[in-house]
Amino acid sequence: MIDLTDVHFTYGCHPVLDGISLHVQEGEVVGITGPNGAGKSTLLYVIMGLIKPQSGEVKILGVPVNKFKDWHKIGYVSQKAALFNRSYPATVLEVVISGRAAMRGLFRFLGREDKRRAEEALERVNMLSQRYTPLSELSGGQQQRVMIARALAVQPRILIMDEPTNGVDAANLAGLAQLFKNLHNDGVTMILVSHESEWLSSFASKRVCLDRKICSCSCHYYPDGIRWRDCMNSRQEKISLDCVDSLVRG
Ligand SMILES: Nc1ncnc2c1ncn2[C@@H]1O[C@H](COP(=O)(O)OP(=O)(O)OP(=O)(O)O)[C@@H](O)[C@H]1O
Numbered sequence: 001m002i003d004l005t006d007v008h009f010t011y012g013c014h015p016v017l018d019g020i021s022l023h024v025q026e027g028e029v030v031g032i033t034g035p036n037g038a039g040k041s042t043l044l045y046v047i048m049g050l051i052k053p054q055s056g057e058v059k060i061l062g063v064p065v066n067k068f069k070d071w072h073k074i075g076y077v078s079q080k081a082a083l084f085n086r087s088y089p090a091t092v093l094e095v096v097i098s099g100r101a102a103m104r105g106l107f108r109f110l111g112r113e114d115k116r117r118a119e120e121a122l123e124r125v126n127m128l129s130q131r132y133t134p135l136s137e138l139s140g141g142q143q144q145r146v147m148i149a150r151a152l153a154v155q156p157r158i159l160i161m162d163e164p165t166n167g168v169d170a171a172n173l174a175g176l177a178q179l180f181k182n183l184h185n186d187g188v189t190m191i192l193v194s195h196e197s198e199w200l201s202s203f204a205s206k207r208v209c210l211d212r213k214i215c216s217c218s219c220h221y222y223p224d225g226i227r228w229r230d231c232m233n234s235r236q237e238k239i240s241l242d243c244v245d246s247l248v249r250g
Pocket of ligand 1: 011014016034035036037038039040041042043
C-alpha cells in the first residue's frame with residue numbers, strides 16, 4: 001500500500017533520511033520509533049507528499065506520491081493535533097464532521113451521510129455518547145480519540161498518526177492501544193510514530209526503529225525484540241545499521 005525505495009531527504013545540508021526503504025502491506029500496523037530528531041515526522045511528511053525527497057521513490061497505493069490524488073483514502077493525525085485549539089467552541093460531533101468537510105471541500109453541503117459517518121467513527125473510538133459535549137470539556141485522552149475519529153470519518157484505507165499518545169496520560173495508554181488493536185482487527189492499515197516503544201510493541205505488527213536510517217526492523221518475518229529495545233540507545237551504542245529492505249520484504 002505504501003512503498004518507499006531508497007529515499008534520501010536533506011534539510012539544507014542536514015541529512016535527515018538516508019536511504020529509507022519501507023514497504024507497508026494492507027492490514028499491517030507499522031510502529032515507528034527512534035530518538036529525538038531521528039527523522040520520524042519527516043518520514044511521514046515524505047509519505048504524505050508534504051515534502052519531496054532529493055532522491056528515491058515513494059508510492060501510495062501503487063501511484064507515485066506526486067501523482068497521487070485520492071488523499072481522502074489517507075487519514076492523518078498530525079503531531080500538532082495535540083496543539084489543536086481545544087477551547088474552540090465546537091462539540092465533539094462538529095469537530096469530527098469537519099474532517100468530512102476537508103474531504104468534500106469546504107463549501108460543499110454536509111448532509112445526513114456525513115453525520116452518520118461521523119457518528120460511526122465516534123462509536124469506533126467509544127466516544128459516541130459524548131458527541132454533543134464541547135471538546136474543551138474532555139480529557140487529553142478523550143480529545144485524542146476525537147481527533148482519531150475525525151481521521152476515521154473519511155473511511156481511510158490507511159491511517160497515519162504522529163505521536164498519538166501526546167496529551168494522553170499513562171492510565172489511558174492501554175485504552176488507546178486497545179483502540180488500535182480493534183482498528184487492526186477491522187483491517188485498518190496504520191502507520192504510527194511514537195516515542196513510547198514498549199507501548200507500540202503491544203499492538204504493532206511491524207516495528208521500525210529509525211535514526212536517519214532504518215536501524216532495526218522487526219516483524220513476523222524477522223522477530224528482533226532486542227534491537228527494538230536498543231533502538232532508543234542507538235546513538236550511544238551504535239548498533240549496526242544494516243536493516244533492511246531484504247528483511248522488510250521477508
Ligand atoms: N523545517 C526544517 N528545517 C530544517 N531542519 C528541520 C526542519 N524540520 C526538522 N528539521 C530537523 O530534521 C531533523 C529530523 O526532524 P524530525 O522532526 O523529523 O525528527 P523526529 O524524529 O520526528 O523528532 P522528535 O521525536 O523530536 O519529534 C531534526 O534534526 C530537526 O531539527
